[in-house]
Amino acid sequence: xxxxxxxxxxxxxxxxxxxxxxxxxxxxxxxxxxxxxxxxxxxxxxxxxxxxxxxxxxxxxxxxxxxxxxxxxxxxxxxxxxxxxxxxxxxxxxx
Amino acid sequence: xxxxxxxxxxxxxxxxxxxxxxxxxxxxxxxxxxxxxxxxxxxxxxxxxxxxxxxxxxxxxxxxxxxxxxxxxxxxxxxxxxxxxxxxxxxxxxxxxxxxxxxxxxxxxxxxxxxxxxxxxxxxxxxxxxxxxxxxxxxxxxxxxxxxxxxxxxxxxxxxxxxxxxxxxxxxxxxxxxxxxxxxxxxxxxxxxxxxxxxxxxxxxxxxxxxxxxxxxxxxxxxxxxxxxxxxxxxxxxxxxxxxxxxxxxxxxxxxxxxxxxxxxxxxxxxxxxxxxxxxxxxxxxxxxxxxxxxxxxxxxxxxxxxxxxxxxxxxxxxxxxxxxxxxxxxxxxxxxxxxxxxxxxxxxxxxxxxxxxxxxxxxxxxxxxxxxxxxxxxxxxxxxxxxxxxxxxxxxxxxxxxxxxxxxxxxxxxxxxxxxxxxxxxxxxxxxxxxxxxxxxxxxxxxxxxxxxxxxxxxxxxxxxxxxxxxxxxxxxxxxxxxx
Numbered sequence: 001x002x003x004x005x006x007x008x009x010x011x012x013x014x015x016x017x018x019x020x021x022x023x024x025x026x027x028x029x030x031x032x033x034x035x036x037x038x039x040x041x042x043x044x045x046x047x048x049x050x051x052x053x054x055x056x057x058x059x060x061x062x063x064x065x066x067x068x069x070x071x072x073x074x075x076x077x078x079x080x081x082x083x084x085x086x087x088x089x090x091x092x093x094x095x
Numbered sequence: 096x097x098x099x100x101x102x103x104x105x106x107x108x109x110x111x112x113x114x115x116x117x118x119x120x121x122x123x124x125x126x127x128x129x130x131x132x133x134x135x136x137x138x139x140x141x142x143x144x145x146x147x148x149x150x151x152x153x154x155x156x157x158x159x160x161x162x163x164x165x166x167x168x169x170x171x172x173x174x175x176x177x178x179x180x181x182x183x184x185x186x187x188x189x190x191x192x193x194x195x196x197x198x199x200x201x202x203x204x205x206x207x208x209x210x211x212x213x214x215x216x217x218x219x220x221x222x223x224x225x226x227x228x229x230x231x232x233x234x235x236x237x238x239x240x241x242x243x244x245x246x247x248x249x250x251x252x253x254x255x256x257x258x259x260x261x262x263x264x265x266x267x268x269x270x271x272x273x274x275x276x277x278x279x280x281x282x283x284x285x286x287x288x289x290x291x292x293x294x295x296x297x298x299x300x301x302x303x304x305x306x307x308x309x310x311x312x313x314x315x316x317x318x319x320x321x322x323x324x325x326x327x328x329x330x331x332x333x334x335x336x337x338x339x340x341x342x343x344x345x346x347x348x349x350x351x352x353x354x355x356x357x358x359x360x361x362x363x364x365x366x367x368x369x370x371x372x373x374x375x376x377x378x379x380x381x382x383x384x385x386x387x388x389x390x391x392x393x394x395x396x397x398x399x400x401x402x403x404x405x406x407x408x409x410x411x412x413x414x415x416x417x418x419x420x421x422x423x424x425x426x427x428x429x430x431x432x433x434x435x436x437x438x439x440x441x442x443x444x445x446x447x448x449x450x451x452x453x454x455x456x457x458x459x460x461x462x463x464x465x466x467x468x469x470x471x472x473x474x475x476x477x478x479x480x481x482x483x484x485x486x487x488x489x490x491x492x493x494x495x496x497x498x499x500x501x502x503x504x505x506x507x508x509x510x511x512x513x514x515x516x517x518x519x520x521x522x523x524x525x526x527x528x529x530x531x532x533x534x535x536x537x538x539x540x541x542x543x544x545x546x547x548x549x550x551x552x553x554x555x556x557x558x559x560x561x562x563x564x565x566x567x568x569x570x571x572x573x574x575x576x577x578x579x580x
Contacts, residue, residue: 008452015410015455016417017448018436030449030510031456037511038399041469044476051471052478055287055301055527060330075194079421088419091431 001039003031097124104166104261104314105341111157111164118150118157118165118209125167125211129258134579135234137243137253139172140180141212149209161207162321162341169259171250172213173220174200174305175294179210183296184218184228184246187422187442197294198326199263199305206321211259215249218444219413220270220298222246223516224506227446232503235278236575237542241500244274244516250308251278255575261309261318265295267302268401269496269520272532275308276495276545279534279573281315281562282308284520286553287527288333291326299408300331302401302524312533312563316340319555335553343556346564349383353561354488358394359519361497367538368494375492375535375546378568379561387488391480396473397522398514403457403470404525410454413447449510478526485551490561493519495532495545519547529555533562534571541574 005024008031012019019027054060073086082089099107099116110116126143146167153165175181175193182188196204204210217227225233225248235243236256243252247264251274254262264271266284275282283306290305297303307318320340326332355376360369376386418424418438425437443451457466484491497518506513523530529552532545546565550558 003456007456011452011456011459014459015451016414016432016435016439017443017451018433018440019448027449027452031453033509033511034402034449034453037514038402038466040399041396041403041473044393044396044473046469046472046476049472049475051468052475053471054331055478056331056333063327063330072194076420078194079191081418081422081424090419091428091434093431 001035003028003035100124100128100257100260103311104309105311105317107166107260108164108317111166112159118153119147121165122146122150122167122209122211125258129212131580132256132258135236135252135256136231137215137233137249137256137258138169138212139182139184139215139230139249142179142210146209146211153207153209158207162317163203163206163208166208166260167211168203168208169211169214169253169262170200171216171247171262171264173216173265173296174263175296176200176210176213179213181213181296182230183220184216184230185442185444185447186229187416188296189229189423191421193294195294198291198328199295199322202322202324203263208321214253214262217246217248218447219296219409220246220265220267221409221446221450223269223273223513224501225249226503226507227444229444234579235500236579237278237500239578240503241542242277242503244277244500246270247274247308251275251280254278254280254308254310255573261307261314263305263318263322264308265303265305266524267298267405268524269517271306271308272520272530272545272547273496273516275532276543277500279543279571280308280310281312281531281533282306283315283319283531283555284523284529285319285323285555286333286529288331289323289529289553289555291324291329291332293326293328297412299405300412301408302405312559312566313341313344315531316344316559333553338556340556340559344563345560346567348379348561348564351384351490351561352387352488353379353384354387354389354484354491356389356391356394356491356493358391359493361518364497365538368497368544371536371544371546372492372494375565378565379492382564382568389484389488389491391484391522393473393476393480394522397477397525398518400470400473400477400525401521402453402514403466404474406450406454407458407467408454410451410458413451416442474525477522481526481528489551490558491549493547493549495519495547499538499540499542499544523549528552529558531558531562533566534573535569536571537574543573
């Protein structure tokens, strides 16, 4: 799989990272070599293999649906880059 | 410079327990050396006022029955510390002050330890040389211009330079064991689920584990005992009783079966590493262990599998950095989407971007089966290799790394050559197993090299014992000359 500039444009859009065209050349080169390396996996026939999605033998634990903290609104807001009283502020999304 | 800070953690704990040194005096010794060691760039943040205040409190009412009584400790800057900046080595979190404490660090403080500061690491723990940190390269105290390994590079450097008596790191593909090997220290990656991931900045959630980095195997057992344990806040935390690793440490390994996987003898591996591996085998054999040749046939597919699974999980985990709730926000952009795109472009470094893009691609529509599902299947085969062999052997001995510490800049131009550093450590993370790197010797440059012992699930005690017996008979000595002072 070779990764070209168009593909970089498409993936960076999906990942919400703007990439300038200068960077996109070197990224395309790096990613092409990484994918070539990754594609060694195609040597293996895995038709009859179950995918491993969790390394644990037990299923994930569900906790009781109970509130165990709260009243930390101000603390949470402290780390916000932009806030207005009790709200996070983002650029305008509705005209 | 005081001789005390050169000592192992267990010796320092004894001095405190015998009241031969106070916590505050000890803290001041470390603070003094940290202040004189800025050249190594191993600390991102120090919090000495807090350290002194806490050590004074300890000295007033010392609880000598705890595991880490009044011991000052610095930790990797990936663990959230309540009220103290936690950057993950990224511009994105340059000013992030957590409002909560990670479970693992909380466990350390409960055992009497005191925070000294936060240690440099590769950005979001993505790297094998500490060269991706926004806060600059870390220097290996072994030699000028040499990397300490990564991603827990600041932890390894600070430990080897006596800037903390012990420390903790995280290991997603080798980030504890490889820097331990590069600095002549001990590093253990526990079984997936033994240490809580709660409050640790996430990289690849099915692989991440926190673990101790220390100057000796005994120290390692003390630290592991302090940090491990069930945590309700981590849904993958294993429910089991706490173990007394340090009390149960023993050197009798007679009759233990140690596997030697032939696939770990890779092409172009330096002769010295092969020799060291042989030395390891003969030491364990002399101690009464049976050395058994084994095969882990899917070893060569571990790294390609890792470079699908880890970036996929990273791209999902790092989607949270949107410039809204915390972290960096770009001032450029006309709408919300542009704000996201500029924020992430300006605040993530090149390696992080590379991995997010790989992850996004392998999870994207039309490619999921070819990459991600394929990788999950191969991961199953890699795990099976271990499962089948652990019927025959009790532990597996391998080199920790395919080379000793390299020069800064030597591998940054080629991502694959950097990734190959983790060739011996990555399979362990994919299989969720515990493994320890223990120093074994020096190469002809005088740089340390480690050997890795891989254990069965939750068999930390066993690999600690083998490592302990090995350490006692190996006579490794780190040669650090304090050249930066």
